[in-house]
């Protein structure tokens with residue numbers, strides 16, 4: 267056994283390799299990206315011919331992993347929490363098909379929205395789909411839970427959700443590595459109708475899924491990741507989930523907590539353990555990272571008059587991530603908050619890099635739109651969302667991946683003319699293409715700008731699925747080739763770019779403008795790598 271210093275994400279990736287996965291399917295998104303990147307760069311994964319390539323979006327990733335599971339091999343799917351919304355159709359239905367080869371879905375949540383549009387809690391999705399959920403409290407558990415999760419998935423024939431949060435995904439600790447296991451051999455399901463969700467089959471399988479909940483709960487009671495830790499002071503029992511256990515322990519450097527603690531790492535909730543704690547203590551405090559999932563459930567099934575404290579009664583703030591200080595205050599201990607962050611490091615909004623191609627695109631768009639009233643640019647998610655900030659103030663929306671084109675369409679349908687969508691190349695293939703077909707089918711008067719910087723820049727420069735194919739895709743879905751215009755977003759072409767944009771803004775149909783220049787960060791990384799190779 268070897269010990270490695272790994273990020274939580276890397277511990278998950280290493281464990282997936284050691285558990286014998288045959289493929290990882292993912293779309294990048296903070297804080298999950300490093301899991302797939304680790305496997306992509308792993309020598310062992312290459313030698314084992316583990317499939318490791320970015321999928322076009324989270325839904326295609328989930329479905330590909332399900333196909334690999336159908337074929338009897340182990341697969342992992344990774345995404346950020348909002349990616350689970352995109353994958354939700356396949357994810358929820360995969361609970362009803364069940365698994366053949368083991369399948370773990372990793373959803374990395376981002377409480378406090380460090381780099382996300384919301385702070386939704388993926389555990390609700392796992393509960394909704396009725397599948398087991400694992401939630402590690404540290405990097406070692408993240409590693410161990412992946413090994414355990416694949417066994418559980420194959421034993422119970424179900425996908426398993428592994429939920430992590432930003433702090434665990436992005437912090438490092440020593441992780442003890444287990445000896446690896448071979449990949450599964452190809453073996454189709456015993457029942458070749460298992461994955462056909464026709465109502466007659468789905469109804470039967472859903473009943474089986476419901477019946478299996480008892481087994482899932484029994485595994486939670488006995489799996490080892492849920493532990494009741496005795497305490498002498500029974501005035502309060504504490505329930506922690508995932509990383510909240512660490513935050514609790516940070517308040518007790520000697521690790522001696524007088525209150526009994528129920529440490530939760532596996533769901534469905536271990537009901538017997540919860541009831542034991544409840545019956546022994548006069549009140550409960552629930553510390554969970556994310557929404558009050560456990561707390562709400564307790565109020566439902568343990569409503570015998572004892573006080574239950576947590577996010578719902580304000581003992582812990584309802585929103586935002588936990589930290590040791592919040593836990594200290596909830597326990598009635600000394601407020602351990604450090605000094606305020608000095609003003610030189612607060613209030614520095616992010617900005618586009620110097621020389622970024624999006625700068626020229628926005629400068630040209632802003633000038634082209636000068637003769638119209640403001641408020642007509644629907645944007646999307648990527649580096650170009652920074653066009654919302656000064657000095658550009660160029661965009662008016664950013665909701666979810668792909669929403670730019672469809673919102674521009676809806677506004678155009680309502681009479682806003684011109685109506686403009688701004689979307690990146692990766693976001694376009696992720697979920698913009700379908701909206702473009704809606705526009706074509708309705709001949710909507712929208713001007714779509716696909717800012718093609720040849721990469722997925724915002725998440726660190728991963729390959730973009732539409733590389734070299736954007737015009738062909740637009741033509742293929744029916745955009746008139748006379749209204750597909752490629753521009754070079756450089757200051758020296760400013761005047762001609764404005765003229766081209768103005769021309770298309772006046773067109774009463776679908777036009778696509780593609781400002782194309784590589785992201786300067788990926789371009790300079792490639793240049794450095796080429797120079798290094800030349801020296802070697």
Ligand SMILES: Cc1ncc(C[n+]2csc(CCOP(=O)(O)OP(=O)(O)O)c2C)c(N)n1
Pocket residue numbers: 293294295296346348349350352647648649650667689690691692693694719721722723724725730
């Ligand atoms: C559903 C979902 N998946 C993933 C992400 C993370 N994410 C934000 S923007 C983005 C892609 C950005 O690439 P692109 O559209 O090419 O724009 P660029 O950053 O290169 O300008 C990704 C993967 C997200 N916010 N939502």
Ligand code: SF4
Pocket residue numbers: 617618619621622623624649719723724785786787788
């Ligand atoms: S990383 Fe690339 S796309 Fe993003 S702001 Fe910098 S230059 Fe622009």
